[in-house]
Amino acid sequence: MRKDLSLNNPINSANAIISPVVKQRIRLVEVMANAGLLLLIALQVKMNIFSLRKVNKRLKETETRLQECGQLKRNEKFRENCQQFNLTSREQEIAFLVYTGVTYKEIAKQLFIAERTVSKHVQHIFDKMSVSNKAKFIYKISA
Structure with a gap:
């Protein structure tokens, strides 16, 4: 069913x-x-x-x-190294610009000086620091 x-x-x-x-x-x-x-x-x-x-x-x-803290520490270290190598204030200014990667031509425009003058300042910086190129300069100034 x-x-x-x-x-x-x-x-x-x-x-x-x-x-x-x-x-x-x-x-x-x-x-x-x-x-x-x-x-x-x-x-x-x-x-x-x-x-x-x-x-x-x-x-x-x-x-x-x-x-910013890291940048301040790097800037302090940079200034200490500049004083250690007896760089003038103008040389310190140019050294910082070179350190940050600014070209000589751009540095000349920013500081209203000739590019040749920038080269001479850089050569004096290299002589004071006993370096021969930018790579050694950057290594030594940031150490």
Whole structure:
């Protein structure tokens, strides 16, 4: 003997009884619940992004401060080495520009002097420091 599954199954019998309007309202409630959940997720993501931006900003500020400290230490060491080698203030100025990678032509423009004058200053710096090229100069001035 075969039983009718649609009558004994409570879900099938409930579906048969529920009107289309009620089904539509149930779907609407489900959609609204899903939309609410998506809204909550979106708000949480927004809060996380805001928090991460704050952390990123603090990290950048800290990195900048650390770089400034490192730069100050390098500048202090540079000045100490310039004094150790008895460089004049003009020679120190030119030595710093050479150390930072500025070309002789650019140094001449910045200081309103001839490029030949820059070369002479650099030669005097090299003589005082007992070096023969920029690489040795940079190594010795930064040591």
